[in-house]
Amino acid sequence: MAVLLLDRPAMFELSVAIEVWGNDRTALGVPYSEVRLCSNVGPVLQVAVGCEITVRHGLEALDWADTIVIPNGDLTTPAVDYDPEMVDALRCAHQRGARIVSFCSGAFVLAATGLLDGCTATTHWAYAKQFRARYPGIDLREGVLYTCGDGMYTSAGTAAAIDLCLHLVREDWGAEVANTIARRMVVPPHRDGGQAQFVEQPVAASADVEGDLRAVLQWVEGHLDRQLTVDELARRAAMTPRTFARRFKAATGTTPLQWILNQRVAAAQRMLETSTASVDAIAAQIGFGSAAALRQHFTRVVGSTPSAYRAAFRHAA
Template identity: 40%
Template sequence: MTRDATTIGVLIGDGASILEVAVAPRVFEIDHGPRGGPTFELLTAGERPGPLATTGGITMSAPHPLAALDRAGVVIVPGWRRPGGPPIAAPVRKTLVRAYDEGATVVGLCLGAFVLAEAGLLDGRRATTHWVCLREFTERFPKVEVVHDALFVDEGRVITSAGSAAGLDACLHLLRRDHGTAVANATARALVVAPQRAGGQAQFVERPVPAFGHDDPVTAAMRYALEHLDDTALDIDRLAATAHLSRRSFDRRFREAAGCSPLQWLLHQRVLRAQHVLSTTDLPMNAVARASGFTDGVAMRPHFRRLVGVPPQSYRESFRAGPPPAG
């Protein structure tokens, strides 16, 4: 059976997110034929026959059987049920592997990346998923190179995306890559979304709260750091002294506990503090920097952009709850 690049298969699993189920059909239902672009055929199939549960108590029935996906040149798997449930059924696994082997592009949106990984399609490849589940994804699939700060990851004929809205980014990217910028931009205009968002999913990650122990010197130093983040003189030597450890011992024990160097962790916490201040106050940029432990906005900017993916001002414009500050 010949696979057509303009035939888009969408595989719905029982317990899928209703928002993510709707992403691919909405993106690919737009007819670009009148402008000389592609017209897509949509084949939405269920993992099994019969009604399928989705979020919000909504039940739906897919119009096509699983076998219909054997015609699709692109097979998209929206966010599946939460990880930790039963493994995907053998027919689903075989359908996805067969699609890839026959030249189709396979896409996992959000938790759909877990399905692709279970099918073995991500082994030896880079991939991402929703930030909440990145640790579990990393532990369950050690053969996958997990990208923690990306809205989507393109590995050629395998694409994975982060959270729900990032599914739109991944589908628009697929349109842009395979059918041109004009088609992707026209679709984005129809959906009233940005054709291409800057930054990764780090800008959407909530501030982590470390689980402090009572007697561990490293976690005590972490607690001290979080209580004194606005002190620009706070450095690693001071944290080591707080932990009553030599600098060398502190560095070693900190890496064992946190998986990164003390300086990397401290800079990350300061950037997280800056994100919070930017999104909740009207403070000028230099004041935001000082409240986060940087000497000024110039010193904060490169660290913020490296970790979050966008400049501080762009972050504020995207995430501030109220109107932008005057001036």
Template identity: 45%
Template sequence: MASRHRVAVLVRHGVLPLELGLVHQLFGVARSTGGAPLYSVETCALEPGPVRTDADFVVHVESGPDLLALADTVVIPASHELDETDRVLPPALADALRRVRPGTRLASICTGAFVLAAAGLLDGLRATTHWKSAERFRRSFPAVDLDPDVLYTDNGDVLTSAGEAAGIDLCLHLIRRDHGAAVAGEVARSTVVPPHREGGQAQYLQVPVPPSGAHDSTAPAREWALRNLDRPMRLADLAARAAMSTRSFTRRFRQEVGLSPRQWLIRQRVERARQLLERTDLPVDRVAEAVGFTTAVSLRQHFTGTLGVSPSAYRRTFRGSGHSPAG
């Protein structure tokens, strides 16, 4: 039996309990189709012992930084006490990160991105952090391509996420990348969170999202689109479902979702295609029809553009060698 993927969470004084807990919860409940745990999650600190949180309690951490040398993935949550203070890593933190093996996957939550940036691991790469800290980050680390509008970034072995709850999006993305949409979807269902949150941080800055069913919301159109992804859809059709002009609908859609209607629709169709490729033996051209891309060529174009892999290659990866579906 294959060994579990080992995740180490490096906590520092001032850690946010939510960020520590969500890593353990999400990776901890991920299971194979046979029910076997897929990850082991362990916490370490710069020194074993009590670590202050930003709440009114401490957490006792038994492992020190030696654990980092054993990890397949290292996650660095934020510290409100220590982040955003220096452009150079404190000696103990720099020493800890030197223990990480080459090729280990590194991920930050919220202002944990300041640690990766100070270590020089984000230079020339796209990264994000909490929107409130974006300007300070940009001034401190001009060599990093900061995108404050997204929920997370993925550079292969180095990933970053935005404010606290965006750590959920990041963990689900990693599980989806490792084991496919079906496993990540089951983790999301068991923890009662959406498997893929729409849009980015921009939707949380100034304009609140109206509740589903509000008279000036695009939610009815989105709900209808998700039920009818196999059908052709024009912008005018979606706007009519929301009882708006196309111009008003497009503006409101961007405010609510953070994407254009076309971008959102492509993303939803790709996500539905992932599920069908994992769970069914439908040929690729039938999958394309079922999700509204009409042709296999269109599906391949959008699927590869979104995920960086063809539908057939994705199916081989997440269905296993025992399946030989057409397409």
């Protein structure tokens, strides 16, 4: 992976790319990625907060990378004035099959290549008017966290870069790896961007919960095929249902029944990715009772039908 830095790069978006792909998490089952920072500006870049970044690679890194991330763009520079060598390098990378990703105002740089003409894209809402004025041939979507298409990906402002990164991780390595990274980053359990996306909702697992609730959650994770009630779980925790529900929400951020539902959906995702079991068989194994119930809840939580999810992510198993 190459991260293309312009002058005065945004530290948050740069850090997101490094946090997701630049940390060695092979001990947790996350495949290793080599990340190279590159720039056409110079070996030392000034950052807005008053520090400097030393960059070891130039545009030649774009010839090597299978994924190219553009954290932000310089909006004071007219599109026609973007470095022609950089623009050509991005076009060539896309032509050979590299995936190009922009965060926030990085969409302006990607748009300057002409590769987004006739496609959908997004950027920070504050730049929407400016983006439309510069690139009227691009279908700008303001109500989404990110867009995908033809090997190009754009994300909305700042934290939406995390959502897009998790989507890309899931495309490459599957839901289990994406969820591992999400929990390590402690991302919010829900991101509402007004669109159906495949982004994992990293609800707490039993290993994330301390104290006397952990054993109950571990038992639930091993018995998702059963019809589970709050009363039954409260008895196992030796608490009243009211106390159990209060303690449970404080520990996990959600209600017991919603947590169970999300665990079942996560189990369905893993089985759809890693097995050839039918939707009916998966529904029976994880406690939904019927394929219709699985489809209903899966579509609401994930934003895709089980069949469509399997078709999109089965290769990542």
